[in-house]
Amino acid sequence: MIKIVFLCVVAISQIWASPLARLYQTKGIDAVELALEDRLQGVEYWREVIAEKGVSLGYYEGSPLVVVVNKSKKSLKVYDPKVDDGKELLNHEIITGLAGDKQKEGDLKTPIGVYNLVKRFVPGDPFYGQIAYALSYPNVLDKQQGKTGHGIWIHGHPLNNTPRYTKNTEGCIVMTNDLLEVFDRDLKGKKGIVITSENGLPRVDKATMEELLSQIFQWRNSWKYSDIKKYLEFYHEDFKRFDGDNLSEFSQMKKLIFSRKEDKKILFQDLAVIPYPDEQYESMFRVSYYQIYETKNHQFRGEKEIYLTFKDNQMKILVER
Structure with missing residues (x-):
């Protein structure tokens, strides 16, 4: 029991000695959240996450x-x-x-x-x-x-x-x-x-997966903070929404929503990024996750899917549901 208490004290001491603790002390919890969100958008973070994992068949949190x-x-x-x-x-x-x-x-x-x-x-x-x-x-x-x-x-x-x-x-x-x-x-x-x-699964290397994961969270961050210009940069010119809207129609709808500058909570859970053997596009992935989305006027919790290309180190969303 004494050993457990000692380990807990050591762990808490390490947390409070960290830069995040210092940030919390000086600027509060909102600053900590921004720092963590910034880290999720970086390749370095995902390099650490998948360092000991195989990703040739995809990235799976479940x-x-x-x-x-x-x-x-x-x-x-x-x-x-x-x-x-x-x-x-x-x-x-x-x-x-x-x-x-x-x-x-x-x-x-x-x-x-x-x-x-x-x-x-x-x-x-x-x-x-x-x-x-x-x-x-x-x-x-x-x-x-x-x-x-x-x-x-x-x-x-x-x-x-x-x-x-x-x-x-x-x-x-x-x-x-x-x-x-x-x-x-x-x-x-x-x-x-x-x-x-038809002839075998397209395997994925770690460098590709690191970059793709970081861009998925850059896309999420631009969505959360209503950065419409950056958000739309992640969409393919051939984009079609599940209801049939093309990129132009989708963009107009999103510009209207983003103009409200609503506070948003957007969480991705049970994320899976899977290589997709499509015959039309060179490098494709299916990304699925459980989404928690909350604003003052709208809440959604449920399974989501996006289909995207990854070419020239850039993610472009083709279809989302």
Whole structure:
């Protein structure tokens, strides 16, 4: 007990000896908040955060399992992205749809992109095996790109020994029932993120992730303090809001809101920055987080997603929801 008290006293002493404590003493808590926000916008802070972490599969503050599907190699691999720069837990042979990205209902292609596993269920038809997982296709980027279709699952083979196609599916990801049981056992109770690609996942280096994370918080800071010029610099010329507004329409709406100079509280929790294998843009990411947003007249708490490009060391938002 004496040892615990001693350690607490030492910890408190270190805090009060820090520059932040001195800042609090001389200028108050608001100055401390500004100093911490400034630090979040710097590459140096994120270099420290990810120094001992692997980020080749993305940056994750939660603890999801990442499912990587390579359509050309007919492989499904499951990773713990926080262990050993992406520790491979499972490697399964699979069947997928036709080559190329899914564009429309009935084209028999497995979509390329990043999706959540949104539902585990028992299929009503034994043709699909004993269990299935539904993917969140189409995501908001797919919808803005005009892609259609639904019902993309990870599922098994027929339970009644009915012959099934062996080379391609109608768009789903299919594995044998014994492998599906292993997949289900390891995934159960955990959040699953699926990254599907044609020829392999675009891996991320630490320098890119450090810069991108710092810019995400620069964007948040410009939003919080109503710096409309800097805020709009983070948006791509091809930007489309989830409701269809283009960049010009979105900019006019934001200029009106920012002109009010409201005090805002904006927090990002459970942040995930995931490489996105899009065929149109060279370097893309899906950024998801739980957002807490509060002003005098408006409050929001919920899941958010943005899809962005990162080219020439500059983040540009394409779509947000």
